[in-house]
Amino acid sequence: MQADAYRVWLSEIMLQQTTVAAVKPYYEKFLTLWPGVADLASAEDEAVMVAWAGLGYYSRARNLLKCARAVVGEFGGQFPDTASQLQKLPGIGPYTAAAVAAIAFRDPVAVVDGNVERVVTRLLAIETPLPQAKELVRGALQPLFPTGRPGDLAQAFMDLGATLCSPKRPTCSLCPLHEHCQAYADGQQERFPVKLPKLKKPTRKGAAFVLIRDDQQIWLQKRGPSGLLADMTQVPTTNWSSREDGETSVDASPCKADWQNAGEVRHTFTHFHLELSVYSARLSSGRKTTPASSETLAMGWWSDLDALNDEALPNLMRKVIACAL
DNA sequence: GAATCGTGGAC
DNA sequence: TGTCCAAGATT
Numbered sequence: 001m002q003a004d005a006y007r008v009w010l011s012e013i014m015l016q017q018t019t020v021a022a023v024k025p026y027y028e029k030f031l032t033l034w035p036g037v038a039d040l041a042s043a044e045d046e047a048v049m050v051a052w053a054g055l056g057y058y059s060r061a062r063n064l065l066k067c068a069r070a071v072v073g074e075f076g077g078q079f080p081d082t083a084s085q086l087q088k089l090p091g092i093g094p095y096t097a098a099a100v101a102a103i104a105f106r107d108p109v110a111v112v113d114g115n116v117e118r119v120v121t122r123l124l125a126i127e128t129p130l131p132q133a134k135e136l137v138r139g140a141l142q143p144l145f146p147t148g149r150p151g152d153l154a155q156a157f158m159d160l161g162a163t164l165c166s167p168k169r170p171t172c173s174l175c176p177l178h179e180h181c182q183a184y185a186d187g188q189q190e191r192f193p194v195k196l197p198k199l200k201k202p203t204r205k206g207a208a209f210v211l212i213r214d215d216q217q218i219w220l221q222k223r224g225p226s227g228l229l230a231d232m233t234q235v236p237t238t239n240w241s242s243r244e245d246g247e248t249s250v251d252a253s254p255c256k257a258d259w260q261n262a263g264e265v266r267h268t269f270t271h272f273h274l275e276l277s278v279y280s281a282r283l284s285s286g287r288k289t290t291p292a293s294s295e296t297l298a299m300g301w302w303s304d305l306d307a308l309n310d311e312a313l314p315n316l317m318r319k320v321i322a323c324a325l
Numbered sequence: 326g327a328a329t330c331g332t333g334g335a336c
Numbered sequence: 337t338g339t340c341c342a343a344g345a346t347t
Contacts, residue, residue, distance in 0.1 A: 015343040022333070022342085056331030059346075093345045113343045131326090158343060167341070168336080198340085228330065268338095270330055315332065 005079040005104040006037045012096045013064055017057065026055050037079070040065065041072040049231060049312035058232055058314070063091025081105040103151035110141040111154035115161025121193035122165065125182035129194040203273040205248050206240025208265070208317075210278065210324035211257065213302065215285040218321065220311060221300035228269070233312045235320060236300075240274060248277040257281035262324040267316045274316070280324035 010030060014023040029051055034040035040048070045065060052061035067090045071079055079100065080086055087097035094112070101107035112134060120126070120137040128136060147153055164171045170189050172178045183189040211219040223232050228241040236254045239245040250259045259279040267274045303311055308321070 012343065017330090017342055017344055018332080019334075019342050054332080056333090057344085059330065060344090063345080091345070095344055099343070111343090114341085115343065154343095162343080201339095230330090268332085270332090271328075 005081075005100060007031070008104045009067075009079060009092075009096070009100050010064075012099045013060055013091060014055065016060060016096070018055065022055065026052070036077075037068050037071050038077050041068040041077075045231075046312065050310060053232070053312045054315050054318075056314075058230060060091060062231065066090040067092065079104070082107050083109045099154060102145070102154045106148075106150060108146040108150045110138050110145050111150075111158070112138050112141065113158060113161075115158045115165070116141065116154075118167065118193055119157055119161045119165045119177075122170075122183040122189050123177060123181050125186060125188070125192065127194055129196050133193060201268070201272050203275060204240055204243075205246045205275045205277075206238040207248050207250070207252050207277045207279060208235055208237045208320045209253050209259070210235050210262065210280040210321060211255075211283060212280065212305070212324070213283045213285050216305045217285075217302035218305055218308075219300055220303050220313075229314050229316070231312070232314050232317075234314075234317050237276070240276065248275075250279050253279060257283065265316070265319045265323050267319060276316075276320060278320055278323045 011023070011027055014027055014030075030040075033047075033051060034043055043065065045062075048061055048065050049058070052058065052064075055061075070089055071077060080089075081101065082105070083097040083101035086092050086100055087094065092100070098107075098109045098111040099113075101109055102111050117130060117134060117137050120140055121130075121133055124136075124140060126133050126136055141157075145153060160175070160177070164175045168190065172181070172184050172189055175181070175184075178184050181189070183192050219235065220233050221236060223229050223234050225231055238247045238252045250261070253259055259281045262278040262280045265274075265276045265278055267276070305321075305325075308318070313321075
């Protein structure tokens, strides 16, 4: 049973705000690279970021490593077996703690994710908007969970929400609970869960600079340790992730070169749209040193264009590089 | 409690 | 194209 906890935990972390289809190849890759929690705990930070690159929400990857090291360092390589203990570990919040405890350790705690919130707010026609309603959902569900196999009940509710009780056009006629569903009885199943209106996303602008040597080496650098895409790899850009920057001109280039306008990349993050103007320049292979002594170039390195899979490049940067080639 | 934090697929 | 949203956590 304990052997499963690592896999349950890994999958639940990856599945936070992420679809099963997107997670699957990453989950398999991680299990191949690091079959157990001790393997992961001893991995290099950079190797984990490279393996996670493209999956998004990169603080999950940093917390994943912190958590693995805590399990090895503080719990002798065994995950704690209750939700309350699990939730003290990095990256494990109320949902993940409950899911791991219920599925791997049969801890009878209510597991409440977005699917369960939707199913239960419909069953009870809860008018309270999310995220307030979350505690009402947990309270309504908890009495059902002191069963012999709480993990199965959790899985059942989540699967129901992921299939029949979908956000739009739920298939109520096939639902095993429709006779008990207040929202269905009222013919208002699509109105739940009630949510507060969302704010419109602003658009930020910036410029990205792709510097390529004749021998197919590209200049990369590391982002800072906090904020958006923290600790990930990038090509030089303007300071687009800070609110005030909107510089899109080649004038912002980090060094002198024959910059060519390569086009524009659009990318949408959780809370804003981004439009990056992409500029590219070629350098002769003889130039082995740092392109310039500019501050914005700071530290960086040359990387082979054929080996970008070994870099911790978020998908935004892959788009930018593809645009410049 | 509200903001922040990625990405890709569905409609 | 725009919007929603997917097995949330952190600050």
